[in-house]
Amino acid sequence: MKIRSQVSMVFHLDKCIGCHTCSIACKNIWTDRQGAEYMWWNNVETKPGVGFPTQWEDQEKYKGGWELKNGKPQLKLQNRVEALGNLFSNPALPTMDDYYEPWTYNYGDLFNSPLGDDQPTARPISRIDGQPIEIESGPNWDDDLGGSNIYAANDPLLDNMSDEDKRRLFSIEQLFYFYMPRICNHCLNAGCVAACPSGAIYKRAEDGIVLINQDKCRGWRMCVSACPYKKTYYNWLTGKSEKCILCYPRLETGQAPACFHSCVGRIRYLGVLLYDADQILDAVKVSDDQLVQRQREMILDPFDPKVIAAAKESGIPDGVITAAQRSPVYCYVKEWELALPLHPEFRTLPMLFYVPPLLPVLSVGQESGTQRVENDLFSSLESARVPVRYMSRMLAAGNDELVVKAYQKMIAVRLYKRAETVGDVTSDEATAALAKAGMSAEEAEAIYQLTSLPNYQERFVIPPYGREGDIEEVYDPQQRKAESGFGKRQSPHRGL
Amino acid sequence: MLDILLFVVFPYLAVAIAVGGTLYRYFTNQFSFTSLSSQFLENDIQFWGSTLWHYGIIPTLVIHVMGFTIPKVMELMHSTPETLYLAELAGKVFGIMALVGAGALFYRRVASSKIRMVTTPADWVILVLLFFQVFLGMWIAFGYRWGATWFIQTVTPWVASLATFQPAPQYVASLPLIPKLHFLNATLLIAIFPFGRLVHMVSFPVEYLWRRFQLVIWTRRKVV
Numbered sequence: 046m047k048i049r050s051q052v053s054m055v056f057h058l059d060k061c062i063g064c065h066t067c068s069i070a071c072k073n074i075w076t077d078r079q080g081a082e083y084m085w086w087n088n089v090e091t092k093p094g095v096g097f098p099t100q101w102e103d104q105e106k107y108k109g110g111w112e113l114k115n116g117k118p119q120l121k122l123q124n125r126v127e128a129l130g131n132l133f134s135n136p137a138l139p140t141m142d143d144y145y146e147p148w149t150y151n152y153g154d155l156f157n158s159p160l161g162d163d164q165p166t167a168r169p170i171s172r173i174d175g176q177p178i179e180i181e182s183g184p185n186w187d188d189d190l191g192g193s194n195i196y197a198a199n200d201p202l203l204d205n206m207s208d209e210d211k212r213r214l215f216s217i218e219q220l221f222y223f224y225m226p227r228i229c230n231h232c233l234n235a236g237c238v239a240a241c242p243s244g245a246i247y248k249r250a251e252d253g254i255v256l257i258n259q260d261k262c263r264g265w266r267m268c269v270s271a272c273p274y275k276k277t278y279y280n281w282l283t284g285k286s287e288k289c290i291l292c293y294p295r296l297e298t299g300q301a302p303a304c305f306h307s308c309v310g311r312i313r314y315l316g317v318l319l320y321d322a323d324q325i326l327d328a329v330k331v332s333d334d335q336l337v338q339r340q341r342e343m344i345l346d347p348f349d350p351k352v353i354a355a356a357k358e359s360g361i362p363d364g365v366i367t368a369a370q371r372s373p374v375y376c377y378v379k380e381w382e383l384a385l386p387l388h389p390e391f392r393t394l395p396m397l398f399y400v401p402p403l404l405p406v407l408s409v410g411q412e413s414g415t416q417r418v419e420n421d422l423f424s425s426l427e428s429a430r431v432p433v434r435y436m437s438r439m440l441a442a443g444n445d446e447l448v449v450k451a452y453q454k455m456i457a458v459r460l461y462k463r464a465e466t467v468g469d470v471t472s473d474e475a476t477a478a479l480a481k482a483g484m485s486a487e488e489a490e491a492i493y494q495l496t497s498l499p500n501y502q503e504r505f506v507i508p509p510y511g512r513e514g515d516i517e518e519v520y521d522p523q524q525r526k527a528e529s530g531f532g533k534r535q536s537p538h539r540g541l
Numbered sequence: 542m543l544d545i546l547l548f549v550v551f552p553y554l555a556v557a558i559a560v561g562g563t564l565y566r567y568f569t570n571q572f573s574f575t576s577l578s579s580q581f582l583e584n585d586i587q588f589w590g591s592t593l594w595h596y597g598i599i600p601t602l603v604i605h606v607m608g609f610t611i612p613k614v615m616e617l618m619h620s621t622p623e624t625l626y627l628a629e630l631a632g633k634v635f636g637i638m639a640l641v642g643a644g645a646l647f648y649r650r651v652a653s654s655k656i657r658m659v660t661t662p663a664d665w666v667i668l669v670l671l672f673f674q675v676f677l678g679m680w681i682a683f684g685y686r687w688g689a690t691w692f693i694q695t696v697t698p699w700v701a702s703l704a705t706f707q708p709a710p711q712y713v714a715s716l717p718l719i720p721k722l723h724f725l726n727a728t729l730l731i732a733i734f735p736f737g738r739l740v741h742m743v744s745f746p747v748e749y750l751w752r753r754f755q756l757v758i759w760t761r762r763k764v765v
Contacts, residue, residue, distance in 0.1 A: 239754035242746035264575035
C-alpha cells in the first residue's frame with residue numbers, strides 16, 4: 046500500500062448561484078496577463094449548455110482522457126510514437142476559435158472623435174492584434190441560456206438521450222438550468238501529465254496538486270488536447286502551457302484558494318483525502334458503471350489504524366493525517382456518498398467532486414404551483430425535471446443508481462429537517478424517508494450541518510505544509526520582495 | 542586567405558558560438574526554450590507548412606549527417622545507378638517538401654495579423670535563412686548533378702578535416718559559387734542557432750518513448 050495525500054474538493058451545486066465571483070477572483074490573481082486573457086482556470090458553465098471551450102465534453106472532437114484498449118488504459122489522443130510524430134502540428138489542438146478571441150474596446154475614440162452629428166462609439170478590438178472584431182463568443186456566452194435551442198441543444202450530453210428526456214429539458218414553461226463551476230480536477234491519473242512529451246507536468250506528492258514546470262515546458266501542446274476537461278491552456282504569447290495551480294502559494298500559507306475563499310454561495314469545500322496510489326491502474330481498468338465505486342474504494346479511511354500506520358510509512362506527516370480526519374471532502378465523497386466526480390468515464394480519476402443539484406429536480410412534474418414532494422418522493426425522481434439520466438451521464442458515467450442514491454439522501458435530509466423546523470411533514474414521514482435512503486438521523490443532522498451551516502474552518506481544512514522546514518533560507522526575503530513572482534527571477538518573455 | 546577565413550575560421554567560430562551560446566542560454570534562461578508554436582492562433586496553413594517543413598528537413602539533415610559520418614556506407618549505397626537514382630530522388634522529394642513547407646510558413650507570417658503579433662525579427666531572419674538554404678540546396682540538386690557522389694569527395698573530407706583539427710579548405714575552395722554559398726549559409730545558421738527559436742531542436746523529447754506516464758515529485762526529494 047503506497048499512501049498519498051490529495052488536497053481534494055467538493056462543489057455543492059445546490060448552493061451555486063452562478064455569480065462568477067470565483068472566476069473573477071481567479072482571473073484577477075493569475076490570468077490577467079497578455080497571452081492568458083482567454084484562459085479561465087476557473088469558469089462557471091450553465092448546464093445544459095455547450096460549456097467552455099465549446100462542447101469540451103465531446104471527446105470525439107477533442108480527444109481528451111483515456112480509453113480502454115484490450116483492457117488497458119490508453120490516451121485517446123496518442124500513443125508514444127504518435128506523440129512524437131504529431132509534435133509539429135497537433136491534429137487535436139483546439140484553436141482560439143474554440144475558446145474565444147479576447148477583446149477590449151477602443152475607448153480613446155469616445156474622447157478623440159471629431160465633432161459630428163453622431164455619438165462616437167467604442168468599437169470592440171481584438172486583444173491579439175488590435176484589429177476591430179465582431180464579437181462572436183465569450184467565456185460564458187450561453188450564461189443562463191439553459192433552454193436555448195442554439196446553445197443548450199448543442200450540449201454533447203444530450204446525444205442519444207430519449208425524446209421524452211429532451212422534451213422535459215426544453216419545455217418552455219418549465220425551463221431549468223443549473224451551474225457548473227469548473228477548475229482543474231487535479232486528477233490521480235491525469236491525462237495532461239501522461240501526454241506531455243517533455244515530462245514538464247507533474248503531481249506534487251505532498252498535496253497532489255498538478256503543476257506545469259514552466260522551465261521544462263517546450264510548448265508541444267499535447268496537454269491541451271489530452272486533458273478531457275480542457276483545463277490546461279496554451280499561452281499564445283510565451284509559448285508555454287498553463288493551468289490552475291490550486292493557489293498553492295495561498296494553501297502553503299494556510300489560506301483557501303481564491304475561488305474557494307471568494308465563493309458567495311459557500312458551495313466549495315476543500316480537504317485532504319488519503320488514497321492508495323498502488324490502486325490507480327486497477328481503478329481505471331473497470332467498466333464505466335463501476336468507475337465511481339472503484340474510485341471510492343481507493344480513498345482510505347483516515348481513522349483506520351492500519352491506514353494511519355501505512356500513511357506514516359509512506360512519509361505523510363501527522364498533521365496531514367489529522368487534517369484528513371477532519372476533511373469535509375471525506376464526508377461528502379466517502380462517508381455519505383453524496384459527491385460524485387465529473388465525467389469519471391474519462392478515466393483520469395478527477396479529485397474534484399460535485400454534489401448534484403436537488404433544487405431543479407424537486408420542482409418535479411407539477412403543472413402549476415408547488416407540490417408536496419414527499420407524497421411521491423422516490424417515484425418522482427423517475428419523472429424529475431432534470432432527467433436523472435442527464436445527471437448520471439455527467440457525474441456517474443451513466444450509472445443512474447448512484448445519482449438516485451445521492452438524491453434520496455438529500456431529499457430525506459430535507460424532509461427530516463422540515464419535520465423538525467417547519468412541521469408540515471410528520472416525523473413518521475421523515476423517519477420513513479430516512480429509512481428508505483438508508484441513513485440515520487445523526488447522519489442527516491451531520492449532512493445538514495456541513496451543508497447549511499459550516500464556517501470557514503469547517504469548509505476548508507488545509508493541511509499544514511511545513512514549508513518553513515522545506516525551504517532553505519538562502520534568499521533574503523526582503524531582497525526577493527520586488528521581483529517577478531513565485532520562483533521566477535526572470536520576467537516571462539516570449540523566446541529570447 | 543579568404544578561403545581560410547570562410548571555410549576554416551568561420552566554421553570554428555560558428556560552432557563555438559552555437560555550443561557555447563546554447564549551453565549558456567540553457568543554464569541561464571531555460572524558460573526561453575520552447576517551440577514557440579503559433580498553431581493555437583492559426584491552424585490551417587500551419588498544418589501544411591509545419592508538417593511538410595519538418596518531415597522534409599529532418600530526413601534531409603539526417604542524410605547530410607550520414608554523409609559526414611558514414612561516407613563509406615553512403616558511397617556503397619550510391620555505387621549502382623539504381624540506388625543512386627533512388628537516393629537522388631529521395632533527396633529531391635524531401636527538399637521540395639521542406640521548400641514548400643517553408644514557403645507556406647513564410648506566407649502565413651505575412652498573411653495573418655495574429656501571427657504577425659507573435660513574430661519577432663529573429664523569426665524572420667531564421668525563416669529567410671532557412672528558406673534560402675533549402676533553395677540553394679535544391680539549386681545544387683538540380684544544377685550540379687549527382688551531388689550524392691561528389692559530396693563525399695569534397696564536403697565530407699572538408700568537414701572531417703575541421704572535426705579532426707587539421708583544416709583543409711582546399712577540398713571545397715574550388716567548387717562553384719552556389720555550393721559555396723550553401724556551405725556559408727549553413728555555417729551562418731549554425732552561428733545563429735542559440736539566438737532564436739532554433740534551440741527547440743535540442744528539446745526533441747525522445748524520452749517520451751520510455752518515460753513513466755504519471756510523474757509524482759516531492760519537494761526536495763527525488764522522483765517517486
